[in-house]
Amino acid sequence: MGVKTQVNDGVVNIYIKGNFDISCYDDFNKTLNEHLDSASKFVIDLSETTYMDSSALGMLLLLREKTGGNPAKIEFTHVTPEVMNILKVAKFDQLFTIV
Amino acid sequence: MRILVVDPSETNRFYLKLVLEKNGYDVLFASNGLDAYQMFESEPVDLVISELTLPFMSAYDLVEKIKSNSSNQMIPVFIVTNEVSSEAIQKALEVGADDFLQKPYSEQLFLAKILSLLRMKQLTTELYKSNQTISSLHKNLELEHRSAERIFEKFVHGPGKLVPGLETHIKPASIFNGDVFLSTVMPSGSVLVLLGDFTGHGLPAAIGAIPVAEVFYSMVRRGRTPSEVLSVINSKLKEILPTHIFFSCIMVKIQPDRKLVSIFNAGMQPIIKFNTLKREAEEYPSSSPPLGILDTNEMSLNFLRIEVEPKDCFFLYTDGIVEVMDTDRKMFGVERLVEEISSRNNPTINDLVESAKTFSAEPLFEDDVTIIKLSMDEILSESKQKLMKSSNIEIKPATQWRLTFDFCHKNIRVNGNPTEGVVDAIMVMQPLISFKEDLYLVISELYANAVEHGLLKLDSSIKDQPDGFSKFNELKNKRLSTLEDGKITIYVRQMPKGLHSGEIEIRVSHSFSESGNDESCAKQLTTEDKENAFSGRGLLLVRALCKSLALDLDNATATAIFAWQQPEVLNEA
Numbered sequence: 001m002g003v004k005t006q007v008n009d010g011v012v013n014i015y016i017k018g019n020f021d022i023s024c025y026d027d028f029n030k031t032l033n034e035h036l037d038s039a040s041k042f043v044i045d046l047s048e049t050t051y052m053d054s055s056a057l058g059m060l061l062l063l064r065e066k067t068g069g070n071p072a073k074i075e076f077t078h079v080t081p082e083v084m085n086i087l088k089v090a091k092f093d094q095l096f097t098i099v
Numbered sequence: 100m101r102i103l104v105v106d107p108s109e110t111n112r113f114y115l116k117l118v119l120e121k122n123g124y125d126v127l128f129a130s131n132g133l134d135a136y137q138m139f140e141s142e143p144v145d146l147v148i149s150e151l152t153l154p155f156m157s158a159y160d161l162v163e164k165i166k167s168n169s170s171n172q173m174i175p176v177f178i179v180t181n182e183v184s185s186e187a188i189q190k191a192l193e194v195g196a197d198d199f200l201q202k203p204y205s206e207q208l209f210l211a212k213i214l215s216l217l218r219m220k221q222l223t224t225e226l227y228k229s230n231q232t233i234s235s236l237h238k239n240l241e242l243e244h245r246s247a248e249r250i251f252e253k254f255v256h257g258p259g260k261l262v263p264g265l266e267t268h269i270k271p272a273s274i275f276n277g278d279v280f281l282s283t284v285m286p287s288g289s290v291l292v293l294l295g296d297f298t299g300h301g302l303p304a305a306i307g308a309i310p311v312a313e314v315f316y317s318m319v320r321r322g323r324t325p326s327e328v329l330s331v332i333n334s335k336l337k338e339i340l341p342t343h344i345f346f347s348c349i350m351v352k353i354q355p356d357r358k359l360v361s362i363f364n365a366g367m368q369p370i371i372k373f374n375t376l377k378r379e380a381e382e383y384p385s386s387s388p389p390l391g392i393l394d395t396n397e398m399s400l401n402f403l404r405i406e407v408e409p410k411d412c413f414f415l416y417t418d419g420i421v422e423v424m425d426t427d428r429k430m431f432g433v434e435r436l437v438e439e440i441s442s443r444n445n446p447t448i449n450d451l452v453e454s455a456k457t458f459s460a461e462p463l464f465e466d467d468v469t470i471i472k473l474s475m476d477e478i479l480s481e482s483k484q485k486l487m488k489s490s491n492i493e494i495k496p497a498t499q500w501r502l503t504f505d506f507c508h509k510n511i512r513v514n515g516n517p518t519e520g521v522v523d524a525i526m527v528m529q530p531l532i533s534f535k536e537d538l539y540l541v542i543s544e545l546y547a548n549a550v551e552h553g554l555l556k557l558d559s560s561i562k563d564q565p566d567g568f569s570k571f572n573e574l575k576n577k578r579l580s581t582l583e584d585g586k587i588t589i590y591v592r593q594m595p596k597g598l599h600s601g602e603i604e605i606r607v608s609h610s611f612s613e614s615g616n617d618e619s620c621a622k623q624l625t626t627e628d629k630e631n632a633f634s635g636r637g638l639l640l641v642r643a644l645c646k647s648l649a650l651d652l653d654n655a656t657a658t659a660i661f662a663w664q665q666p667e668v669l670n671e672a
Contacts, residue, residue: 054298054418058343061392065342090347090366091388 003027010040017048020056020083028059036066040073047078052086064095071097100217101125101142105135105149105161106179115148115179122210132156136164144174146216151180151187159194166195173223175216179209247305262290264477268448268470278417278469279308279348281315286322286532288355290478294471295348295390296367296417307346307391310335322526322535325352326400327519329363329390333398336391347389349415352402355479357643360413361402365389368421368433373440376410380441382433396515399572409476414440419468420451426460448472494665497595500528504589508582511550518543521589529593529601534663537644538603544637545607545657546587551575553609553655554585584611599665602646608656 003024004015012035016024035042042063046052060074067073076098079087087093102124104115112128119126127142129135133155139147147165151158162176178191178199188199197219198212262282269280277297285291293315297307311332318328329350336346347366354360362370366389369382383405387398416436423431439454440446448470455468502524506517522539525531531538551557555578561571590606638657642648646662 054296054345054347055343058298058345061345062343089368089385091385094388095392 003031005031005035007035007039010038011043012039012041013043013045015045015048018050020046020049020052022053022055024056025059029062032063032066041075042067042073043075043077045077046080046083049080049083052083054090057086057090057092060092060096071095075099100145101127102213103127103129103135103139103142103144103147105129105132105147105153105158107131107150107152107154111150118206118209124213130154132158132161136161139165139174140168145220146213147174147176148179148213149176151178151182151191159191162191162195172227173220175220177212177216179204262292262478263481264290264474265292266448266472266474268452268468277305277308278419279311279346280469280471281312283316283319285319285352285536287534287536289536290353290355290473291319291325291350292415292471292473293348293350294367294415294417294469295346296469297346298344307336307340307344310339311346322532324536324539325350325361325363325402327539329365329400330395330398333390333393333400334395337394340391345389345391347385350402351413351415351473353407353473353475353478355481358407358475358479360405360407360475362405363387363400363402368416368418371414371433371437371440372405372407373412373414373446374408374410375412375445376408378441378444380437382437407475407479409479411475413473413475414451414470415473416468416470420455420470423455423459423468425458428460431455431458446472494533494599495530496598497529497593497601499593499595501590501592502528503591506587506589508554508585511554511585511587512579512582516543516546517589518546521591525591525603529603531663534661538605538661541641541644541659541661542589542605542607544641545605545659546589548637548657549587549607549609549655550579554582554587554611555579586610586612596662597664601663603661603663604658605661606656606658608654610655 002015002017004017006013006015012031014028014031016028044060063074074096076087076096079098084098087096087098100123102119104112104119104126105128106112106115107130109130112130116126116128127138127144129138132153135147135149135153136156138144149158149161153161158178165174165176175197176195178188178196179202180188180199181202182188183201188201191199197216200209200212262284265282267280269278279293279295279297282290282292293311295311314332314335315328318331332346340346345366349365349367349370350363351370352361362383364370364383364385365387366385369384372381372383373379383403386403387400390398414436421431421433421436425431435458436451439451443450451470452468502521504517504521504524506514510517518539521542522535525538526535552559555575557571557575557578559571561567561574564570587607587609590604590608592604592606593601594604595601638648638650641657641659644661645659647660649658650656651658
């Protein structure tokens with residue numbers, strides 16, 4: 001598990017490795033609060049995410065709320081088929097931009 | 100700190116006394132195993148130092164006895180011996196001795212080992228104390244949970260009615276894993292079930308279940324439609340739940356008389372339909388985000404209607420069963436669940452739970468699984484009358500009355516669909532809880548048709564295109580926001596047909612004002628407009644629900660006759 005952050009020109013890239021679940025909460029929340037004011041966009045890289053549970057979906061909703069519900073401010077990239085399935089079941093593809 | 104020294108040699112005892120007392124320890128002595136054990140039992144000691152070779156009781160027995168009689172605290176046993184055989188020392192460690200030192204030894208090492216053993220004792224004591232605190236807290240919490248559960252059970256399951264054809268497997272303490280299952284017979288005689296799952300576990304999930312249950316049972320009792328129930332649940336949850344908690348759910352309504360099932364899946368795994376005769380399985384995936392996230396007006400609470408046969412059954416389940424993992428951490432999954440269902444002539448809930456159990460890597464299968472089976476044959480064979488009766492609604496004698504509602508373009512633009520208010524007004528004139536849902540559907544379809552095709556001139560063939568529904572809605576909202584002319588009239592009249600039966604005429608018409616200020620909104624309806632005006636698919640539904648439906652193209656009026664009759668079984672009762 002792990003949350004890594006990289007900032008390029010105001011774009012905050014968040015990499016989530018392994019299981020995206022409640023164990024990522026503290027790191028995720030910290031990253032969020034640190035960059036919320038300065039970020040032009042959050043890009044969540046899910047290439048190395050093996051699994052996502054409902055608490056991870058909850059964290060994404062928190063991010064959505066904090067960025068004012070603007071779909072252009074959050075982007076998911078490199079979504080694996082497994083994780084895509086989870087996002088689709090919850091219809092999060094309607095709430096977020098998936099690249 | 101008090102140390103018990105056990106050594107048959109007087110010289111050794113004297114030496115140890117000197118060393119230990121010089122370093123501030125209290126010292127007790129014994130020259131054999133038996134005396135030592137008696138002393139250990141009668142005097143509190145913090146540490147035992149013992150030679151391996153002892154008369155009367157062997158050092159091994161002494162160690163074992165000390166360890167087995169000090170289970171609620173740790174008394175370190177330190178072997179200090181002349182013995183050189185490593186087997187003998189190993190054996191002492193195996194029976195429970197904590198450390199050893201072979202003679203001759205350096206005094207510093209000896210004292211350092213004593214300090215280290217006492218430190219270990221200290222840590223163990225602290226650990227033991229905090230374990231005790233945790234276990235007593237846990238016991239209290241368990242007690243509280245049990246009381247809360249009892250209250251909750253009464254609340255959530257109390258008003259539920261006996262629903263036919265229902266087989267369930269619900270984790271006994273289901274309320275604290277966030278699963279919610281509600282079922283009832285609606286006043287109209289339809290069966291309605293709701294299976295849902297809150298994010299996370301524990302108290303927040305359980306608390307959210309309470310408003311869900313309350314809204315569900317109270318609104319259904321008052322004859323509200325499933326989508327109204329869902330929209331109120333959504334608004335409530337949106338208001339009370341923290342952002343990161345939401346409610347995935349499935350609602351299924353079964354109309355036995357029409358052999359029709361309506362389903363709504365918001366963020367749950369696919370509903371599985373299985374026909375036991377044809378051995379065919381079909382999946383109905385989620386069509387909406389879970390409840391409690393979006394504002395109700397941003398959600399489309401559309402039910403999917405499916406015609407069913409008696410040999411159909413439906414499986415609803417929460418994540419528990421599909422997330423069971425085997426030894427390779429592979430998940431049970433939806434595909435496997437469908438296979439397990441399809442491989443049987445008549446799959447039962449128990450079969451599926453057993454399969455998951457066999458698959459699971461956990462020797463103690465965590466029974467964190469909610470799975471529901473709805474068998475159509477049992478529900479469809481119940482007569483509508485009998486089901487209606489079970490909801491205990493008495494119908495008042497029919498009277499004659501009429502109501503007229505006019506909605507101008509401003510109302511239509513600002514207030515949205517007024518059906519709920521119209522139906523409520525009808526209920527004041529003639530309380531017909533059992534038929535309220537059908538009346539709602541009829542009026543709401545006729546109204547929607549008049550707005551979309553009559554006033555806004557939308558072409559429903561748009562819906563046939565890929566992505567058509569959202570295009571249609573987009574266009575609808577765009578035209579609605581600029582609607583500057585037009586009016587819709589809903590005229591409702593009841594004609595009694597006996598003491599406990601009647602016909603309700605519902606006439607919905609649309610028109611434009613003589614002085615329409617927009618040229619494109621012509622005063623005179625063109626032929627094309629007239630034909631298009633009644634193209635809504637909802638009209639099929641209206642035809643199915645009503646005794647008759649007449650469309651008057653010239654006057655842009657749809658007239659439906661809705662007939663009702665108090666079920667005969669009720670008269671007998």
